[in-house]
Amino acid sequence: MQSSTESAVLSRSPSIWLIAGLALLSACVTVNVYFPAAAAENAADRFIRGVYGEPAAPESSSDEASPEPQSGLHDTFGQRALTGLLDFVVPAAHAQQPDITISTPGINKLQSAMNARHEKLKPYYESGAVGMDSNGFITLRDESAIPLKDRNNVKKLVADENNDREALYREVASANGHPEWKSDIQAIFAKRWVANAPSGWWYQSAGGDWVQK
Amino acid sequence: MTVTSRRTFFRRSLACLLLLAASPGAAEPLLSLQFAELEHEALTLRQVDIRIEQNAAGEHRFELQADELALNAADVVRDVSLQCRARLTLAHVACESGRLALTHADLGRLNGAVSFRYAFGQGLEHAELTGLGLAAGRIDLQVARPGSEWAITADLTAVDPGQLQPLLQQVGLALPALSGRLDGRIQAAGWPLTEVVADMAVQELNYNGDSVAQDVAGDLQLTARRQNGDWQNELQLNLTAGELYLVPPLPGYQTPPGFYIAVAGQPIHLDAVFGYAPVTAQVTIQDLNYHHPEVIRLNGAGRLRLGTAGGLQALAVTVPSVDLTRAFPVYLQPWLIDSSYNDIELGGQAALEIGLDETGISALGLQFDDVDIRDPRDRFGISDLSTDIQMTRARQHASRVSWERIDVYQLQLGAGAISLVSDDFSIRVTDWQDVALLDGTLNISELDLRNVGTAAFEMHLAGAVQAVSLPTLTAALGWPELGGTLTGEFAGLNYQGGDLRMDGELLVHMFDGRVTIRELAVRDLFGNLPVLAADVDVRDIDLERLTETFAFGKITGRLSGHIHGLRLENWQPVAFDASLSTLDDGDTRHRISQKALNNLTQIGGGLSGALSRGFLRYFDEYSYGELGVSCRLANGFCELGGVERYNDGYYLLTRGGLLPPWVEVRLAGSVIAWDALIAGFQQIAESEVEID
Numbered sequence: 091m092q093s094s095t096e097s098a099v100l101s102r103s104p105s106i107w108l109i110a111g112l113a114l115l116s117a118c119v120t121v122n123v124y125f126p127a128a129a130a131e132n133a134a135d136r137f138i139r140g141v142y143g144e145p146a147a148p149e150s151s152s153d154e155a156s157p158e159p160q161s162g163l164h165d166t167f168g169q170r171a172l173t174g175l176l177d178f179v180v181p182a183a184h185a186q187q188p189d190i191t192i193s194t195p196g197i198n199k200l201q202s203a204m205n206a207r208h209e210k211l212k213p214y215y216e217s218g219a220v221g222m223d224s225n226g227f228i229t230l231r232d233e234s235a236i237p238l239k240d241r242n243n244v245k246k247l248v249a250d251e252n253n254d255r256e257a258l259y260r261e262v263a264s265a266n267g268h269p270e271w272k273s274d275i276q277a278i279f280a281k282r283w284v285a286n287a288p289s290g291w292w293y294q295s296a297g298g299d300w301v302q303k
Numbered sequence: 304m305t306v307t308s309r310r311t312f313f314r315r316s317l318a319c320l321l322l323l324a325a326s327p328g329a330a331e332p333l334l335s336l337q338f339a340e341l342e343h344e345a346l347t348l349r350q351v352d353i354r355i356e357q358n359a360a361g362e363h364r365f366e367l368q369a370d371e372l373a374l375n376a377a378d379v380v381r382d383v384s385l386q387c388r389a390r391l392t393l394a395h396v397a398c399e400s401g402r403l404a405l406t407h408a409d410l411g412r413l414n415g416a417v418s419f420r421y422a423f424g425q426g427l428e429h430a431e432l433t434g435l436g437l438a439a440g441r442i443d444l445q446v447a448r449p450g451s452e453w454a455i456t457a458d459l460t461a462v463d464p465g466q467l468q469p470l471l472q473q474v475g476l477a478l479p480a481l482s483g484r485l486d487g488r489i490q491a492a493g494w495p496l497t498e499v500v501a502d503m504a505v506q507e508l509n510y511n512g513d514s515v516a517q518d519v520a521g522d523l524q525l526t527a528r529r530q531n532g533d534w535q536n537e538l539q540l541n542l543t544a545g546e547l548y549l550v551p552p553l554p555g556y557q558t559p560p561g562f563y564i565a566v567a568g569q570p571i572h573l574d575a576v577f578g579y580a581p582v583t584a585q586v587t588i589q590d591l592n593y594h595h596p597e598v599i600r601l602n603g604a605g606r607l608r609l610g611t612a613g614g615l616q617a618l619a620v621t622v623p624s625v626d627l628t629r630a631f632p633v634y635l636q637p638w639l640i641d642s643s644y645n646d647i648e649l650g651g652q653a654a655l656e657i658g659l660d661e662t663g664i665s666a667l668g669l670q671f672d673d674v675d676i677r678d679p680r681d682r683f684g685i686s687d688l689s690t691d692i693q694m695t696r697a698r699q700h701a702s703r704v705s706w707e708r709i710d711v712y713q714l715q716l717g718a719g720a721i722s723l724v725s726d727d728f729s730i731r732v733t734d735w736q737d738v739a740l741l742d743g744t745l746n747i748s749e750l751d752l753r754n755v756g757t758a759a760f761e762m763h764l765a766g767a768v769q770a771v772s773l774p775t776l777t778a779a780l781g782w783p784e785l786g787g788t789l790t791g792e793f794a795g796l797n798y799q800g801g802d803l804r805m806d807g808e809l810l811v812h813m814f815d816g817r818v819t820i821r822e823l824a825v826r827d828l829f830g831n832l833p834v835l836a837a838d839v840d841v842r843d844i845d846l847e848r849l850t851e852t853f854a855f856g857k858i859t860g861r862l863s864g865h866i867h868g869l870r871l872e873n874w875q876p877v878a879f880d881a882s883l884s885t886l887d888d889g890d891t892r893h894r895i896s897q898k899a900l901n902n903l904t905q906i907g908g909g910l911s912g913a914l915s916r917g918f919l920r921y922f923d924e925y926s927y928g929e930l931g932v933s934c935r936l937a938n939g940f941c942e943l944g945g946v947e948r949y950n951d952g953y954y955l956l957t958r959g960g961l962l963p964p965w966v967e968v969r970l971a972g973s974v975i976a977w978d979a980l981i982a983g984f985q986q987i988a989e990s991e992v993e994i995d
Contacts, residue, residue, distance in 0.1 A: 191938060191939065193939065194872060194877055194939065195871075195872045195873040195874075195875035195877055196832050196834070196872030196873050196877070198873070199832065199872075199873040200831065200832065203831065234511060234515075238515060238517060238546045238547075238548045238563055238565075239546065239563055239565065241548055241561060241563060242561060242563055242636070242637055242640060245558075245561070245640045246640055246645045246646065249640055249641045249642075249645060250643075250645070250831075253643060253830075253831050254831050257830070257831050257832045261832065261872075265877075265938070267938070
């Protein structure tokens with residue numbers, strides 16, 4: 091949209107009234123940026139598989155993510171630059187289906203921390219001591235399944251995981267230029283954590299009941 | 304027949320019964336009576352059937368059957384059956400070698416041996432109920448009334464407290480999933496009770512509620528006396544085996560901390576003197592001593608209220624001296640579990656006094672003696688921390704804190720000390736020292752701390768950084784070594800809500816030029832995702848010294864420009880708007896070496912000029928006009944620009960100089976993935992590039 095200041099600068103042009111009229115008209119049009127749910131679901135699946143450390147395809151996932159472009163060390167700088175350029179241009183050519191970025195230094199750090207933690211949490215997902223809630227976080231659902239001496243360690247893992255997940259949803263939204271998407275991102279992740287989880291793990295339904303997958 | 308009169312009637316009935324039983328030659332049974340209801344003191348019997356028989360030897364046998372026996376019209380047992388050998392005189396009735404059986408709604412059918420002696424006009428003198436099978440064990444009861452007060456002694460053998468659950472619930476103690484073995488003696492006096500003395504041993508105690516006990520063994524001595532309706536109690540408790548996970552009911556905690564305590568070796572000991580007011584469910588702890596051998600010793604006093612609406616009202620705890628290596632993981636770390644400091648490690652000696660009330664900490668005394676604090680996530684560390692801190696809501700206190708070394712990420716601060724005055728938990732710093740920062744100094748002109756010990760902790764610091772050498776700084780940060788020094792004055796370095804913000808400028812003297820850092824801020828400094836933001840201005844950097852350092856190939860000239868809107872996540876750049884060029888360096892000589900030119904063409908993606916590559920290779924260096932590059936980094940891509948526009952692109956290097964050969968470098972593309980750009984620079988730094 092053109093600002094009125096820019097329109098004023100153009101006022102000496104013969105067609106200025108037409109342009110100014112269009113500018114004013116465009117100023118009245120509200121441009122809505124819709125949350126790209128399918129792309130977010132895809133991005134969430136890629137991220138979650140990285141955390142779970144499993145290549146398994148999730149249930150009812152939307153179209154598969156395109157493979158990451160590979161850049162070998164033997165590539166010349168020029169080839170790398172070209173690859174980078176293509177990376178940038180090609181998604182732009184498919185702007186009707188916007189992509190969701192899940193690779194920034196911050197998000198990568200969170201994924202790496204969550205992946206390392208996942209190995210420690212896994213036995214507790216499997217025993218049902220820890221379950222996935224409906225808000226995209228995890229919670230202690232059955233403390234009695236945890237030996238007393240490990241109970242505080244598991245509480246620590248759960249607290250750390252939830253801190254990282256809170257940061258993740260915030261960062262994915264802001265890395266994609268829409269901090270206001272945080273709750274949408276969180277809602278997508280809440281579903282995809284469950285969809286990507288192996289059977290046997292526990293999750294909370296929208297109604298709040300615990301269900302074993 | 305319905306009898307609704309009071310105890311007089313019962314006594315008359317018994318007297319009548321006695322007379323009938325004594326009459327010689329009576330036909331068997333001597334007596335058979337039925338009552339719809341009988342009352343005696345606190346006891347009520349319903350649908351009562353009494354029989355007295357006499358055998359050939361002249362001995363009397365007494366039998367009582369009742370559908371119900373109620374104590375104080377509340378506690379009801381059914382199907383009561385009493386049989387015994389009766390001795391009847393005009394003054395007494397005695398029941399010997401008897402059997403009593405009754406059905407308790409929750410405890411089931413109970414039976415045992417019974418004997419008693421009843422004096423007419425005075426009531427029950429003495430009773431014994433032995434071998435009563437109860438709760439998987441056995442109880443022997445003795446009841447006596449030496450004066451006007453009841454005295455009951457219960458000896459418990461192998462009783463499962465879990466099976467006493469219904470009785471515990473009646474006194475307001477819901478203890479789910481309780482089991483174990485109880486042995487010992489409980490003595491009680493008065494009705495209602497006025498004194499209870501218990502000496503009990505427990506084995507294999509298991510309990511699963513908010514708190515948990517597993518295979519706990521121990522012994523307990525309790526003396527409780529009631530005065531004016533309230534109980535005054537003395538308790539001694541020794542735990543000799545087992546594991547506990549204790550979750551005390553604390554106000555203000557959605558998930559209160561849990562303490563895992565395992566008995567290893569010597570017993571854990573607790574003794575307490577406390578009062579209990581049943582009407583208000585109020586517990587007042589007058590003196591409490593707790594000793595966990597080799598871990599912690601503490602004493603305290605406080606008030607709490609039991610029940611669902613209850614909780615801790617006040618608690619004062621003193622820990623005289625403690626080895627933090629042992630005590631911190633058990634008793635202090637659980638308080639930090641929901642924070643990002645939940646895995647810090649402490650070592651050294653400490654003493655603590657803490658006062659809590661319904662709103663939180665009301666008093667704090669903390670003595671650290673050469674304590675080390677280590678963060679496994681390498682965000683911070685403190686060595687040889689010593690404190691003498693006193694704080695209360697009521698009045699001012701002087702405190703002192705000193706340390707040998709503080710680490711904040713890779714930055715090391717040297718020894719320092721500060722003096723504090725606290726007033727209602729607001730701390731004012733009254734004196735401090737300058738501290739070493741790497742090989743330089745952090746001069747502190749203002750220091751202010753607020754909300755110490757809470758999540759709302761704030762720090763304000765003003766001062767200057769003096770003479771930190773860049774080789775030391777870059778080595779500490781793990782960056783390529785740079786020459787120069789860092790100095791700076793800042794009007795404020797503020798830590799608030801987990802964020803760090805600097806008001807003022809840091810000045811870095813490097814490569815004979817100046818780099819100014821402004822608007823420096825770190826969001827969530829010690830959190831899981833710190834984000835650094837800054838604006839950087841660069842002035843007159845000597846390109847020759849810069850290119851030597853990075854083995855890029857020699858370039859002469861002076862570089863100026865800016866890196867604004869710099870944003871680092873996980874200490875890596877994710878956004879900035881940078882522009883650096885030689886445009887402002889006046890008449891400085893501009894020369895570029897063959898190697899540097901080749902490296903520059905790799906960024907640019909193509910070399911062009913009046914002369915071919917084949918010809919160029921015969922020169923070691925060339926003149927150039929201006930050199931410059933800009934990069935606007937966002938979303939992982941760098942939008943590149945150069946020093947001057949041409950058609951739709953940019954020159955990174957323009958031709959210039961008096962004599963040929965002239966060279967220029969154009970930018971082939973305008974957007975490059977940041978990772979690819981960095982990888983390219985790394986490739987340049989790591990390899991020797993030859994010109995064809």
